[in-house]
Amino acid sequence: MATQETSQSATFRHAFGNVLSFAVLLLIGVMAFSIRLFSVIKYESVIHEFDPYFNYRVTQVRLVFVYGIFANSFLRDQFVYPLGRVIGGTVYPGLTLTAGTLWRILNSMNIPLSVETVCVFTAPVFSAFASLATYLLTKEIKGAGAGLTAAALLAMVPSYISRSVAGSYDNEAVAIFALIFTFYLYIKTLNTGSLFYATLNAIAYFYMVCSWGGYTFIINLIPMHVLLCIVTGRYSPRLYIAYAPLSLNVVSIRMLNITFRREKAASSQASSLISEVKLGIVRVVMVVLGTLLAALVPVVGFNAVMTSEHFASFLGHAANLQMSFSNSVVFIIIHVVALVYYIKGILSPQMFKVAVTLVVSVGMVVCFAVLAVLIALVASSPTKGWSGRSLSLLDPTYASKYIPIIASVSEHQPPTWPSYFMDINVLAFLVPAGIIACFFPLSDASSFAVLYIVTSVYFSGVMVRLMLVLAPAACIMSGIALSEAFDAENFLIKAGDTTKVTQNDVKHEKSEDTIKERSSRKSKKKDKENIERPSLVSQVEKRLLVLPLETSVIAVFLLVLLGAFYVVHCVWAAAEAYSAPSIVLTSRSHDGLHVFDDFREAYAWLSHNTEVDDKVASWWDYGYQTTAMANRTVIVDNNTWNNTHIATVGTAMSSPEKAAWDIFNSLDVKYVLVVFGGLVGYPSDDINKFLWMVRIGGGVFPHIKEPDYLRDGQYRIDSQATPTMLNCLMYKLSYFRFVETDGRGFDRVRNTEIGKKHFKLTHFEEVFTTHHWMVRIYKLKSPRNRIRGKTKKSKSKSGTSTSSKRSGTRKKNPWQ
């Protein structure tokens, strides 16, 4: 009877715990969603930054023209003017497909939301999903308690918020969810050995590949873990099941990728129709092959083709080659190990020994041969087989030394220490504790978590952007640490209580009593797994039983304080630091809030008051926005793959007016847009970016020399500036008639008076300047003016020449 009762109450507790953890998860999801809405509440529901505008436009076009993955081949022609992004080959379709599908579903349910609204809220929704995935992953590693804590931490980690606030419609918005979920399914497969989860894992992995360039992280991390397991003697059939399908995926993607690249090269040369058809056939074949290989959804496999990301040209074949290499090596190894285990079962020990020596010696020879071939291959390529961005991953200073265009992107710089504190805050202190907790006991899953955190810490140290990969790992580790710490402290407090009451000092009594209490308390809060092993916990904690009650209470208090500090910091970061859409700026002054909406003012002006096929030249930062908001073709945008092209615009901006006019005219440019912050003190304007234009321009056109723009190595625009600087187009367009605003031309960004104050423009005319002068748009004067000017000149010349003695030499005098 007693057992019945206990089992009944256990099931009841179990159910109750399930409901409770479900409710907690739901609340975490709501929090993850709502903490990202600061931007909508404080500003408005608008897409932020530059890249999201591109994604938004792709989504729009995708929905308007053709839906589904085949949209990519249609999109190819939409964005390539003149050397823009080759959509078909460079866009990750995951995000746009996801948002597009969401929009379709909502519309089919007669919920009329605009595409923009759906795009704006995609990231918050997926961050709620990401919290859920974190819960699942951490639960697999260390139990439900740790899972809930980790999910709560992830829901508000600033690093992730910075990329997923409402309106930040970027690949990372869905990719982090996909990343965590793929890891979860991998661990789940590893723990259960279920083929069902393995298949799901492969699908999730494909989704990840569709979404973000960070998938290479998964490609490399999982084989590393497999290798680690094999080396530490943890090989099991479950490991094989977890890894093999995934690896097959990778191979099939590689094959697709290479074919697609070849086809792309071919199609750019050959006539489009034939290559299109050919491409289609090859695609179908490859899709079928991919399906056969990985038993997967074909569309996903097809989508995985579009791999290279920004500056695709810099991510060459080499990096891919290495990745597929590392994969296939691990793939071979795991098969060898599986075979060894199988043979071991069949053969007698002596026979096995002989076989091992034989195989090892042969294997060594083969390995050396392969290695030699590989080294020869890698060494033969000019960059030693490494692409720019991959190299900068290994050597953080590489890009700034050799490739200015990569270095000019701030998110490719190594982070500073404060940025760690800003982005993961107290998690940085909790992570080591979490790593320690992962070793008690070390399972396959927890070893994976340790490997994840270690690698991501390294990568985040190389590139600010990869901090995003670190954040989930840090959350998982901190979740484990916090949960374990709370478990221990709670236990200690309860233990302390019992000692007080019973006045006993014998160990056994205490621990047994607390087992009961603990199990009742725990089962209320957490589910099955924890109930199953209260005794284990007690065993572990028995050894920790050294702290007096007061200390434990203080420790709990401090932990809560730490958590509270984290929450406060996260809310602050979400509200103040990361929610500002770069498109609208605000400043607080004594007379209230001031809104600077100049960018949209300018884009709206362009969109309504210029011809549809006019081309606008500006520095590439504003390319996407101009395309999306002003609906005008730009010369270079954020993803122009042709460095020379960007350099051409850079050169034009750094040339004198006449030369610049020639360049722009040859590019069929009608309008030139510059961003100028000198009047209101907006620091990230074109004058501050100008040196990059000079450097990138000078990298291709040697007549632009950086020292010409620097006075004694200093970049300045005041009276000490070099004449080259004061005569270049960027200077003139930025400061045209600026002196008349305050009489002396004081630049509030550079905090100095400008060098050249009064000048006129001969080849450009000002057509629009926004309210705060932040965007200035100039029109190229038509060449007709020059001809008239010439004739006028000749007329006046001839006019004056009548009075001069040269008049006699003239063939014709118009006045006679």
Next chain:
Amino acid sequence: MNRLRRDLSLLFIFGFFTLFSNVCSDLVISKLDRQIDLSSQIVRFTTSLKLENNGVEAVSKVLLPYPENQAKNLAFLLVTITEGKGKTKTSSDRLPVDVIHPEGMPSLTWYAVSLPKELSKGGSLTLEVKAVFTHLLTPFPEKITQADAQLVAFQDSAHYLSPYAVKVQSLTVKLPEPKVESYTKLENTKFSGSEIKYGPYENIPPFSLPTIIVHFANNKPFSVAQELVREIEVSHWGNVQVTENYNLIHAGAELKGEFSRLDYEERPHVRGASALRSLVARLPARAHSIYYRDEIGNISTSNVYSDSVKTLLEIEPRYPMFGGWRTAFTIGYGLPLQDFLFKSEGKRFLDITFGCPMNDMVIENIYVKVVLPEGSKDISVVAPFPSKETREAKLSHLDIAGRPVVVLEKKNVVPEHNQNFQVYYRFSSLSLLREPLMLVFGFLLFFVACIAYVHADLTISKSSSSYIAKLQWDEVQTAIQQFQNIMNRVLVIHNKLDASLRDLSRTGDVQACKAARKTADAFLKELTKELKPLLSFLQSSPQALHIVAKVEELVVKEKELQEKVMLKHSMVVDSYEKKSGGKDIDNRIAAVQQKITLLRQEVDDLLEVIDEI
């Protein structure tokens, strides 16, 4: 100027029509007073005519001709009969006006006003004709720089174009500023203040058209909405949502050359005099949730002032609009339902304004869409002026069939069209509950499906080995859990025994200790009994093969431990009964105690091992 000349010559041709005297000549206009208001982009003609019937037959129709260039821009025509003068002046309702094509008349556009009662012989009455025209002012020059003032030209005839003879007439042209570039000087022309007066002229025959041209500065922005879509969505939950999409152009003189922000900011009334800076929309009182945005987001330059009669919304476009510049934006607001929806004779009707709330705006094409709730029937529209009516359907939140939409389309709309129109329809209040009920049922179904899914066993083959294995494994797990429970309880009992011994050493109460022993014995017996079926089950289960060994080992160890504990207990109790010394007891049980600690450790380890399984 060419265009003007052409029009001019056209008008001169009309002069020849004076030769044709016609059927209408029975009527005579005894006194005519004309006022032309040119102070904004909209030209308003106010004409009061005193008609006398000198003929024999009674007259029921009065003809009002307009030249083609005016007629095609005629936006609004209102004819009333006025009686009395000054303060006692009263006007009748508007009179019906039709377009007619009379035979043998010059090719003008003719409007026939039907009089409410025939004008009998010798009778007289005063008609007041209010005509509103758009696009009658031509910018001249057509392109100006930022610093120039916007000059426009207006042309008309000094005499009233009429098929009837006019005895006395005068014309007043009102200008926006007391300045004029040039104007046609005829006899009796007077320019004073901001008005030009022509006349009075006496005894003018029909169709006399001496042309006048006024060229003057009009720096009012010519805001023209090329298209305005007003969507009025009625929700019976208490809200009328109005959304207005504007497609605006400044139709004045086009800006040529540079736009300099510097000049504009420094001397806004000289450099950019005609620029459109802001618009004021006069919304109904209690308008709420007002927004102002365009396709790329919210526009922050707007203000709302409200009082009990109206809500004023002052909006600025993103940029000051110069001649020829365009923009597009959307404003939206909610209105309380009870202010606009009424009931009459079992029908409901929406009573709301037709035109746009902006001041001085010309709308070339307006589409007023009234979205009624889903399930509305018997829809009819009553509008104060003719408009093209079509129907469509709109699918919105939770709709199945779609909401019926009445679309009214009209060209050339001016502020005079801001009159109420009515949409009558039938709608059952019960239909209101349809959507909430739909949601309720939807969620209910979802939860039921969830419950069904959780309780259903979706295994395809119940006899498959893996399924059975899984079931067995589950059983084994529960058994092991129970086993662990029992073990833990046994250990607790051991601890209690230990505790009783300690109590004994403190108090020396042997009886209490014995009692504790008894209860412990009873408990242990019971637990052993419980253990038996579990053990036999585990031994029989094929799934538990690898665990059984450990479990059995644990049971054996525990038995041993139990014996030792009992032994220790009885030894201690015995010693107490024999009143042995504390040291003596310690010595005696030392060996046992050692064994106990060892066994206890082993049991704990085994428990941990089993737990990990």
